[in-house]
Amino acid sequence: MTYGLEGPAPEDRPAPQGRRTPQGIRIDPEVEAEHEPRRTVISALVKHEPGVLSDVSGLFSRRQFNIESLTVGPTEDESQARITLVVEEPDPGIAQVKKQLRKLIPVISVRELPGDAMRRELALIKVNATQPDRVAAVADMYGAKAVDASPETATFEITGSRQKIDAAIETFGQFGIRELSRTGTTALARDTEDTASEAPVEQQVNRQQTTSPHPTANDD
Amino acid sequence: MSERAAPITRETDEQPAETRPDDSSTETDRPPVTTGAEAVVRTLENAGVEYAFGVQGGAIMPVYDALYDSEIYHVTMAHEQGAAHAADAYGIVSGEPGLCLATSGPGATNLVTGIADADMDSDPMLALTGQVPTAFVGNDAFQETDTTGVTAPITKDNTFSSDSARVGQDVAEAFALAREGRPGPTLVDLPKDVTNGETDRVPDELTPPDTYEVQEEADPEIVRDAARRIEASSRPVMLLGGGVIKADAAEECRAFAIEHEIPVITTMPGLGSFPEDHDLSLEMAGMHGTGYANMAISLCDTLIGVGTRFDDRLTGGIETFAPDAEVIHVDIDPAEISKNIHAEYPLVGDAATVMEQLADEVDASPEAKKWRAQCQQWKSEYSMAYQAPEDEPVKPQFVVEALDEATSDQAIVTTGVGQHQMWACQYWTYTEPRTWVSSHGLGTMGYGVPAAIGARLAADDDQEVVCIDGDASFLMTIQELSVAVRENMDITVAVLNNEYIGMVRQWQDAFFEGRHSASEYGWCPEFDKLAEAFGAKGFRIDEYDEVADTIEAALAYDGPSVIDVHIDPRENVYPMVPSGGDNSQFALTEDQL
Numbered sequence: 001m002t003y004g005l006e007g008p009a010p011e012d013r014p015a016p017q018g019r020r021t022p023q024g025i026r027i028d029p030e031v032e033a034e035h036e037p038r039r040t041v042i043s044a045l046v047k048h049e050p051g052v053l054s055d056v057s058g059l060f061s062r063r064q065f066n067i068e069s070l071t072v073g074p075t076e077d078e079s080q081a082r083i084t085l086v087v088e089e090p091d092p093g094i095a096q097v098k099k100q101l102r103k104l105i106p107v108i109s110v111r112e113l114p115g116d117a118m119r120r121e122l123a124l125i126k127v128n129a130t131q132p133d134r135v136a137a138v139a140d141m142y143g144a145k146a147v148d149a150s151p152e153t154a155t156f157e158i159t160g161s162r163q164k165i166d167a168a169i170e171t172f173g174q175f176g177i178r179e180l181s182r183t184g185t186t187a188l189a190r191d192t193e194d195t196a197s198e199a200p201v202e203q204q205v206n207r208q209q210t211t212s213p214h215p216t217a218n219d220d
Numbered sequence: 221m222s223e224r225a226a227p228i229t230r231e232t233d234e235q236p237a238e239t240r241p242d243d244s245s246t247e248t249d250r251p252p253v254t255t256g257a258e259a260v261v262r263t264l265e266n267a268g269v270e271y272a273f274g275v276q277g278g279a280i281m282p283v284y285d286a287l288y289d290s291e292i293y294h295v296t297m298a299h300e301q302g303a304a305h306a307a308d309a310y311g312i313v314s315g316e317p318g319l320c321l322a323t324s325g326p327g328a329t330n331l332v333t334g335i336a337d338a339d340m341d342s343d344p345m346l347a348l349t350g351q352v353p354t355a356f357v358g359n360d361a362f363q364e365t366d367t368t369g370v371t372a373p374i375t376k377d378n379t380f381s382s383d384s385a386r387v388g389q390d391v392a393e394a395f396a397l398a399r400e401g402r403p404g405p406t407l408v409d410l411p412k413d414v415t416n417g418e419t420d421r422v423p424d425e426l427t428p429p430d431t432y433e434v435q436e437e438a439d440p441e442i443v444r445d446a447a448r449r450i451e452a453s454s455r456p457v458m459l460l461g462g463g464v465i466k467a468d469a470a471e472e473c474r475a476f477a478i479e480h481e482i483p484v485i486t487t488m489p490g491l492g493s494f495p496e497d498h499d500l501s502l503e504m505a506g507m508h509g510t511g512y513a514n515m516a517i518s519l520c521d522t523l524i525g526v527g528t529r530f531d532d533r534l535t536g537g538i539e540t541f542a543p544d545a546e547v548i549h550v551d552i553d554p555a556e557i558s559k560n561i562h563a564e565y566p567l568v569g570d571a572a573t574v575m576e577q578l579a580d581e582v583d584a585s586p587e588a589k590k591w592r593a594q595c596q597q598w599k600s601e602y603s604m605a606y607q608a609p610e611d612e613p614v615k616p617q618f619v620v621e622a623l624d625e626a627t628s629d630q631a632i633v634t635t636g637v638g639q640h641q642m643w644a645c646q647y648w649t650y651t652e653p654r655t656w657v658s659s660h661g662l663g664t665m666g667y668g669v670p671a672a673i674g675a676r677l678a679a680d681d682d683q684e685v686v687c688i689d690g691d692a693s694f695l696m697t698i699q700e701l702s703v704a705v706r707e708n709m710d711i712t713v714a715v716l717n718n719e720y721i722g723m724v725r726q727w728q729d730a731f732f733e734g735r736h737s738a739s740e741y742g743w744c745p746e747f748d749k750l751a752e753a754f755g756a757k758g759f760r761i762d763e764y765d766e767v768a769d770t771i772e773a774a775l776a777y778d779g780p781s782v783i784d785v786h787i788d789p790r791e792n793v794y795p796m797v798p799s800g801g802d803n804s805q806f807a808l809t810e811d812q813l
Contacts, residue, residue, distance in 0.1 A: 005511065005602055005603070005604065005605050005606075005794060005795060005808040005809075006601065006602070006603065006605065006808075007511055007601040007602040007808055008601065009808075009812060010804075010805040010806070010807070010812055013515065013804055013805075014515075014519060014804075015518075015804060016518050016519050016540075016542075016543045016544045016804065017543070017544060018543030018544040018545075019539055019540070019543050020538055020539050020540070020541060020543055020561075020562070021539070022538060022539065023538075023562065024530075024538045024541070024558070024560050024561040024562045025562040026543065026544075026545070026546065026547075026562065026564075047431065050380075051368065051372075051380070054369070054372065055372055058372050058373055062373050092558060092562075095558065096555065096559060099554050099555035099557075100555050102554070102555075103553070103555050104377075105376070105377035105397065105428075105429050105431060105432055106429075106431065107431065108431050
């Protein structure tokens, strides 16, 4: 005995013609969506209270966002802290990072920084200093500042863009790097622009998520 | 007490009812607040809380001590999970945050399932947990758990309250936050020294934290564009989710659909947002949705989704979900827009407000006569049917229909999770919002009985509360029956008993070559007798001719009753869209899977 319902079998039913991408975007030849990951900087202003960082990092781990770096520190207002995130995601993912971040109650504002924002990170590099002259020359070349020296080692502090630090590390590599520690990127918007203020385009849900609201944020 | 609340008389020797302050009491009549715990309880009273569900324990004792003199009626549950589910269900039915209480450590962790459930379904709920004194926090003290840490991913927000002077404010903000915007569970962790500490500060306002922003109205420009799209569409469909009910927007959605003659589909949490006996209703879509709803959703050209998060149980495979449709998505939470399904027309705002905006903007109804005829044809082609030969065991669908028939339109249904839940979706005709209480997003087995307890207290006196449960689901929280008996709650539990974890058995048959690994319940207790042992009324159904009379007797019994319904153990749930599949390719029988 067969149980179940009447009606045409699956292959006999009319089938829809369209298709969606894995991001749920309807495929329309005119707006065919491209979703290559891009790297961007997101700045969040948060309440300076215990647990915020854990809320933020927990959000990223459970939603599987690809975060490259996260820095946090106090601001000019002692009740607020600024979290700077470098994210590498396709555009729908970046939009989700911003929206989910904004949902956290201690988060005051979230903004994706424009491509021309100032972005810096810091590294401490401890190298073998058996050839002090050459080490000093390399340090000079990258504007690195000696913060510690011993007969065997020298430790330099270097700040700048990610690429500059990458390059410095590579060059220092010839002497043998004993230890290395670097911070993530921290950033501020240029000129009179307020880093924290949410751009109107981000207060509204971005309708054209297939195109970025800002130029791609290449590291300077 | 509000009109909704079922009156429960509580008279004790120490505290005769007549000496308790009544509704007319003013602030000045009440004794002054002197401790953090009293500030917490006074805050809850001022918020209009009538019921609390919980279990006593060491770290929460100061709060319970303050509750002793309170107008808030506390229902002691058998397990903290039951407290959280009861509070959740109370929130669904009443629209106001349900309150649950637990002590630190195991009490708090036992709440976790219920909190996660409320979080997935966006149900308003406030959980208060005791915590070891602040001096012990972080030292692995007795019954210490990092409760805010544990619950951070499953709450809308949680707070470790560290100051007696601030604790009332923390609770007030958490309560307001639970119901504001997109509702959800909030939690306040209350260290014992904070609740014992001195304070007289009670907040006078219930406002969420100042960083919480809600957008009520959608962008008028997008509303205009969406309206043009609706007018121009020839195959429109409205998809109503649980958010419609949470936002009390059912009326606006109904009016819009009926005025413009747009076929309406609901998600599972959206059941009751549109009357299923209306011509335009195509009922529920998704994995076990009706064939006609899934055909309509697959072939529509405009999809107006309201208060839905496009869960994968609804959409099936993203690539094949409504592939021809432009999506208009109404949601109060911007993060839901284009999360799973890209929305061409994102309308962020309160569902009722946005539907009014949309109604004002749409000038002409879409020309969709052919489409509606097509939907009706699908309705007859794929009508929800089942075979019920007299000489075979009772079919569960028959029992659900019989229960529906024996109760009023206002009756509230709660369920556990599994096959019985799907039959309760498919074969019960929902017509009113807030009459369907189930665990949707998390799919928590054992939800049904404690939910019936919470729903009972939020329901009107003359509203029946029916719990449709499965044998495996019922066994998970059966201890809460003792609470229903103690409180003499008029609820009827129908256990659709097939001695299986039926939904798992169905999947094993379809996808694991019938290898019934750990899904058989050969040692199932006799639930009617078990009910009697708890002090409830027990019934049993084996044959078709017992169904109507037994249901009538169980509903008539004034108190908790349990019907052990021995159903056909082979019966499975159809239609079915295999996980991640194409909604239009639903299987009507096992052969089509």
